[in-house]
Amino acid sequence: MAxxxxxxxxxxxxxxxxxxxxxxxGTMSARLEGVGVTASDENRRVYRELIVTTPDLVDSISGxxxxxxxxxxxxxxxxxxxxxxKDMGMLAGIKVDTGAKPLAxxxxxxxxxxxxxxRERIAEYVELGSSFAKWxxxxxxxxGIPTERAVRANAHALARYAGLxxxxxxxxxxxxxxxxxxxxxxxxxxxxxxxxxxxxxDELDLMxxxxxxxxxxPNMVVAGKNCPxxxxxxxxxxxxxxxxxxxxxxEVPGIAFLSGGQSPELATRHLGAMxxxxxxxxxxxxxxxxxxxxxxxxxxxxxxxxWADAQRAxxxxxxxxAAAR
Ligand code: 5MM
Numbered sequence: 600m601a602x603x604x605x606x607x608x609x610x611x612x613x614x615x616x617x618x619x620x621x622x623x624x625g626t627m628s629a630r631l632e633g634v635g636v637t638a639s640d641e642n643r644r645v646y647r648e649l650i651v652t653t654p655d656l657v658d659s660i661s662g663x664x665x666x667x668x669x670x671x672x673x674x675x676x677x678x679x680x681x682x683x684x685k686d687m688g689m690l691a692g693i694k695v696d697t698g699a700k701p702l703a704x705x706x707x708x709x710x711x712x713x714x715x716x717x718r719e720r721i722a723e724y725v726e727l728g729s730s731f732a733k734w735x736x737x738x739x740x741x742x743g744i745p746t747e748r749a750v751r752a753n754a755h756a757l758a759r760y761a762g763l764x765x766x767x768x769x770x771x772x773x774x775x776x777x778x779x780x781x782x783x784x785x786x787x788x789x790x791x792x793x794x795x796x797x798x799x800x801d802e803l804d805l806m807x808x809x810x811x812x813x814x815x816x817p818n819m820v821v822a823g824k825n826c827p828x829x830x831x832x833x834x835x836x837x838x839x840x841x842x843x844x845x846x847x848x849x850e851v852p853g854i855a856f857l858s859g860g861q862s863p864e865l866a867t868r869h870l871g872a873m874x875x876x877x878x879x880x881x882x883x884x885x886x887x888x889x890x891x892x893x894x895x896x897x898x899x900x901x902x903x904x905x906w907a908d909a910q911r912a913x914x915x916x917x918x919x920x921a922a923a924r
Contacts, residue, residue, distance in 0.1 A: 603812035611853025619888035621694035636901035659921035662690035681728030708749035721767035731770040758802035774816035781823035796846035836872035849880035858890030871923030
């Protein structure tokens, strides 16, 4: 049986990335309705089947993060999603957090929940065929925020989650996302991302999380969506790499970026430019959600006749990101 370190290295190796298809029921419903598809259990299942059965996905995707409902659903041929992924040579992941909720005493800030009963849920997900897990914390930049309170609360929860995963036999993807929402500058994003990662690695150390058996999933360092001054691709790449060099220990096998609302093409260009920022101790890869599946969902729109075109749209993004690595 592979060790957690071997699984973590496999997740980020050979130019492949990790596909985030773990939208919660609320998010997935909104995305389906956004393209005119009724939000139902069955339509979520069909859409996820379209995604995971995309021909040759295995060449650019090492694993797929699933939501709880998908992990329990079956493909039309009767296989469970984790089993089908395994048959195709990919790993199944599972989102185990239960969402970001308002943090008491911190207006405008959130803390991600889901630690209660997590040990037992991890045991069940291992039985269901999961090899890795994901937990996402969200940090907002705004007037007087983030506060140290919110940063520390989220880092503490991420570290406790990661420790439980490693104890129970799952590789934790640790995702502290500094959101692109707002008008903050590139410099402000760098300052906040650096502070968040410093506190995170303190907490991971305190909780004795084995850094060689996890994957970090951070935001790229970008300016806020509404910032009038948008930096160029090379500056984003260099600033992101500099920030990570300052904060992420070399034992971490891989860093898999989220796309965070960037266009699919821009996220890929940033990823490609980072590969030219000198020798790095970790693999730099992608764990995009929207930037991988967005074009496929837009193409499909619930029409069976566009199934193959939608899969081609996903394939184009996956191949472009693998090439960018
Ligand atoms: C796929 O979306 C994931 C789950 O979101 P919700 O729990 O809010 O429904 C999300 O965590 C995703 O994995 C990351 O944000 C990366 O996705 P993007 O679209 O930012 O690359």
